[in-house]
Amino acid sequence: MKISIRARLLATATICVAAPIQAQEVIDLDPIRVEADEAQEALGNSEITTEELTARNPQSIKDVFSGESEVTVSGGAAIAQKVLVHGIEESLLSVTIDGARQNKSAFHHTGNVLIDPTLLKRVEISSGLAPADAGPGALAGTIAYETKDARDLLEPGDEFGGIASVGYGSNASDFQRSLTLFGRNEGFEWLLSGTQISGDDYEDGSGNVVPGTEPDLDAISAKLAYTTETGKRFEFSAEQVKDEGTRAMQAGPGGLFFARPDFAGVVGRTSVYLPALSRRQSYTFTYTDEAPEGVWAPTVQLSWNEQYVEAGGAIGSNRSLSGKFENDFDLETGILTAGIDFFHDTARGLGQLNTAGSKETLNNLGLYAQMRQDVTDRVSLSYGARVDTQKFTLADGAEYNESGLSVNAQADVVLTDSLTLNIGAASSWGGFELSEASLINLGGAWVYGTPEPSRANNARIGLRYDRGPWAVSGALFYTKVHDVNDVLTAGRTLFDLTSQGFDGSVGYYASRGFLRLNYTYADVQMSDTTISSTAYYAGRPVGHIFALEGRYDINPHLGIGGTAEIALENNDTAGVGGMSALEGYEVVNLYASYSPPANENVEIRLDLRNLFDETYASRASDGIGLPAVITQLNEPGRSLALSATLKF
Template sequence: MTIRLTGRSLLLLGTCFIASPLTAQDGNALDLGTLRIDTAAAQNVLGNDEITEEEIENRAPATMGDVFKGESTVTASGGAAIAQKIFVNGIEESLLSVTIDGARQNKSAFHHSGNILFDPALLKSVEVSEGIAPADAGPNALAGGLAYTTKDARDFLTAGQRFGGLASLGSSSNENGFRRSLTLFGQEGGFEWLLSGTRHTSDEYTDGDGAVVPGTEADLSAYVLKLAYTTQGGKRLSFSASQTEDTGLRAAQAGPGGILFIRPDFAGVVGRPSTFVEAMSRRTSYTVTYTDEAPQGWFAPTVQFSYNEQELDASGVWGLNTSLSGVAKNEWQLRNGTLTAGVDFFHETAEGEGRGTGAYGSNGKEKLNSVGLFAQARQDLTNSISVSYGGRVDRQEFTAADGTTFDDTGVSVNGAVDMRLTDTLSLNAGVASSWGGYELGEAALINFGTPWTYAGFTSSRSQTARIGLRYDTGRWSASGALFRSEIKDLNAVLPSGGDRGALSDLSSQGFDGSLTYTGDRGYARLNYTYADVELDDAAIGTTAYYYGRPMGHIFGLEAGYDLSKEMRIGGTAQIALKNTDGGLDLPGYTVLNAYVSYRPAQLSGMEFRMAVDNLLDETYASRSSDGVGLGNVVALNEPGRTISLTASMRF
């Protein structure tokens, strides 16, 4: 067992337990107002952005890539749902803490597929932490976190409403797409329920040159059940179950052992003829949560247990990742802020099998257990200075596919300060040292071709820092920050020659900024990010699976304007400049999207929407897609101009 701490880390950790006295001794809650460290503007400079419910409604996402339209720090790869990956400043989401409604998610089982299969039909908001994740965000947050929140029945119901529903039908021109969803919800007394289903089908889409991009047909099904009971005193117990599945014909090529492997992230592999086979990716999740929404005095608990699994059938191999996790925490009211502290755990597995012969008819399983203690304080020290600081201690035990066991304990600390310099200008800075523990290997390829070995297998750690300024006059706001995230001793998740103990270092550094104008009837926002991503001190490649992708300069734009109470127009754009970092040669592109939304006053609850994506019919591959610029890969182009029509009715 090893614990690695710097003097600064010990100092920051110690401050977690030095806070103002509790003020709820008499059983009366204290109204603290709004902590400036928790304001959206302060968090944006720290890299903790929120994609709000209004922004999601404006983007009307049909895929996870649509959720991040107009963003520059968060990008998505393309293709069918089975292939889409999310990156934050060029770092893949498998190195972030990813939660859905607070429940921890494991990664996928195969490197040519996305990590978290998720349909955005019920998505309410997304919290993005770029590098500096608070201690109460969970373990293994090496490069930050993504926290998805979905809608409950009460998010749809109006005061006094007992039953309702939302139906939606949409079609798109490029790929003959057809998306339909139905959500029913209701409440009676303190009991509420929600049942939702979504089906999305299409043909293969064409790129800007009119060429068919093979293996990109949509065949997605998503189902959600939510139940909850809230007492008059605010005690709330909720249960949710969901299943999301993507199937369909995907491009596959022969690989090791002569068996077929799906590669839905590629349009093709040079020199290897493609065969189209049925593939499947499925995520299943169950979550139980108890919380007190109207706490009295010092006791404001949240307790959650969750189980989820992600299964992938890649034709020649099969893999399954499971995660059983839980958290118990309490939020204490301090004289000038809050302190959240608790314990969390997870038990995760990765298992798979090869469907070849001999060494390619492999099977194996890895296990990872973790228990953590954490505390995070958020306080206003003065009228001009606010702070957030915390720490966590995690203990992990790893069981290798050959039965070898490893164990280690690590400490993570973080600290941030928001300092008001003038009435309109503030300085914001933060640092974090995060212990990453161990990582499960790729489930589908455990022992594939050769037995995996674990010499040199160890735990990882990241160091992250951000510093920036923000300016806000009400209508106009601007912010900019320098950032650096460095992760040391990452074990090989997809090992070469079965060497799981091979170590790599990953870093992302650069600048991100934003300029926003908010008017009475509309808004406009320009985002800019430059991220220099390196793996082992060299420019990262476009197939650095489980690590990241080369980003360079990315611009994101978003605007919306209300022509009337019934009609809104708007659009988004992403501009990627040519990237030649470290000898790369990645072409630039400009993608514009526009929409008009109409809600007729005479048809209450009805909305009609027309959107034109890739308005200029650009032929391009997303900067974060796999294999861009490689001579042996035919990169997966994004859809060309696509006109979509959607009608939705709330009743």
């Protein structure tokens, strides 16, 4: 495997950025006191912080995970983007927004959870090892998105504020604008936010226009909260995000056109370009006690959300009503989180070809407990279990009832002042899975096979070195999901899904900057064969991924930085199901941000994306490596983006 001259130029630039960081005074970190509930990178628990999100300036969910090698995101417009962890699609993970469960997409050519990243506060990713209180269905881990409240944005003493931003990108003439207003009065808080992104189809690195990729996203959200003098907090949030641009479609059943925004085209089929809609709506109520006394620290949550898709003839809705009641018991030996949760999910086909009664329902009730404790100054443990019981009702009226036990255990052992051992294992019961909503009873009543509940076994072991400005970690991981159901057909064919490999990270952190290189190798297989790039609701072939991220603050008003992704050629796919080897690529993004000394509430930012004008398709994208069947969807070429943000 060879790395091109562009990668060598990138390495040279890395040394140039690292030099001024090394020349300055660095932070000499004290030895870390490991806490059991702290996310540990070597255990696959990573966090994208507010500061990192600000530096990445995300315009889409793909930008959120720039610099993360274990997370890959497919390409194209927002409607098509899917998130994968170690090559496993997010529909096999527990995905939450502010703690509220999110359901999957209603059509396999569209993304699962449509998100406007404007108000994201942090993102926590657990790859493989999910604790019991992460919720049901965490077969291959979790993705937890958390959004900002008014109190996160208000300056001390202020009762009203706002953030307005505008941005323009040269490649697709895309125009982004957002406005967020927020305030508080005594114990009351409120927040209103809106975002719009519009533009034209982008060009790839070869200068070819990629039809059907125009950005057309609208998002609006609101939050209301009241906190009593004793710390009891009541919060309600509502959000709608939709993408409704013109997308590529090809003829399908019944003479209808079906959207495939994840492809540039289908070989042998003429593409037409028609409007398609992907929409997520969410409403959540949460009660927490932020000043608990004794062992009583409850959280109560009730949420409803819908993923709705109109993709030509594929029209469907996935709805989820979910809730939980849990308490953190602050015991002498640690913190015990215990509770009960539930969900009621519905998948419904709504197209003209879906016959009457095209609906499936899935009900789940779970009981769980997770203990986190520092056994000694050097040993921390996290262990727990949950029991779930499900009722699955198919469109033909057949019912299936099953229950399952999930267990997990993790240990963090301080070997020396700078070296820590991490080890963990989990067996997670996933239960049943709804069929794809838009395909249920498509063209006639389905004759079902027998659905089976799924189960995943996960293991991970790694070391972390942390001393002074350096942080180095490495871990071996293994995830195997048994009896994954094919949800695209009534037959319910079963297969096993495996992802195994290595995560590594080397970081240098100083007072005015950092430089970090992440590396992931994931060998993803379906029933002991390298997985296809069209294994929907399962995974994608990943291989070797490098992700580089850095930032240097020249002074308090001017900062520079960037990210890079390098995917090495993946030969494992050659000859598998008609696939070819997957080409490697190197993509570099740079930025500079400036706040005038006279007005620090203004930020001007310049982004240079895809610096080398690389022509490539994301390693996570659908249909790559199948040139005889699918024309792959290339990512945007070089783009110069200018944005301005005003805080008031």
